[in-house]
Amino acid sequence: MSDIEIRRAAESDLPDIVAMLADDPLGATRESPDDLTPYRAAYETLASDPHQHLMVAVRAGRTVGTLQLTVVPGLSRRGATRSIIEGVRVHADERGSGLGTQLVEWAVDRSRDLGCHLVQLTSDATRVDAHRFYERLGFEASHLGFKRQL
Template identity: 75%
Template sequence: MSDLEIRPATAEDIEAIVAMLADDPLGAQRESPDDLAPYLAAFELLESDPHQHVVVAVREDKVVGTLQLTIIPGLSRRGATRSIIEGVRIHGDERGSGLGTQLIEWAVEESERRDCRLVQLTSDATRTDAHRFYERLGFEASHVGFKKNL
């Protein structure tokens, strides 16, 4: 798929990113594609933080995938830096094309390039297909996660 470009997201990409975030049963409950203001404000913060990398996959001038990679320096694991992959979304027309694999491979390579010792991600407990996908890519279910809405 040489016609694919993975590049940093821009503010002009936010509408397409939010549409992908909202395009599943979970996202439809928590995203508001009709009001981009909070997403643009959040993107401004992300863009100004050198540890945050929001990227898009573009094919034929259309945003077809996205993810956020966060680099976290830490004290544990002998001062290791780790990365977290979040917000992985693939446009409905591209699902099953291998694009998700390409995005995750990009994130792992970028993490290695930034001297991360560990790449981690979370996936909603209901997304069993996503769990199988991540396991095929070498990720292991290793922790129990907890969240608290504020």
Template identity: 70%
Template sequence: MGDLEIRRVVAEDVPAIVGMLADDPLGAQRESPDDLTPYMAALDRVSSAPNQHLMVAVRDGSVIGTLQLTIIPGLSRKGTTRSIIEAVRIHADERGSGLGTQLIQWAIDESRRQGCALVQLTSDTSRTEAHRFYERLGFEASHVGFKLHL
């Protein structure tokens, strides 16, 4: 097995990322791998935003994982900067390999480097295995999340 590289997403990575986003019961309902147009437009928006870090994990030339890290400066908690980890996906062939831990550790390390005092994430209530994974990494289920679809 080759070395793991964690780097920013480029356009050529988008099909593999969308494939991973769609590869579960929730993603299958909300993603459209057959039309990459909206994903490419989103990549342009994310890439031009300085506090956004859309990353992929690559091994032997293949995209095998992804996540998005957002850095948010704020006034609360005495002006604390926090980060949010979103859209964590690991290729089905890599689940259980430790790759998820490596990606989350990258996000935590980058958050520290960016001066964050808090890292937060959300996970759909149906993803109980993911919840256990995040708890093993030290995350606490401390809040209740709410969403309003527009």
């Protein structure tokens, strides 16, 4: 996959990123690719925060994957810094190509380079295939997660 470039997302990548976020049963109910206004505001916040890494994978000038890596300093675990991988998406045409693995491994390597001691992620309970994917990459289902809508 040497023809893949992983780089920081630009605002011009937002239509492709949002389309990938919306391209599954869960995303289809919570994303709005026809109105990029809230995504542009969120992008500005992400782009100005050095702890946020919104990334895209590009092949031949086409955005084909994305993820967000957040670095979180902390006191627990003897002051360990951790990272959180979120929003991993691969364009439908690229699924099964190894791109998802390449994106996640990029995030793990970048986390290590940034001094993180732990990489974590969450995956919706209904995404059974994603759970198997993350387990193959060495992640363990070690915690029960909770969310509260505000």
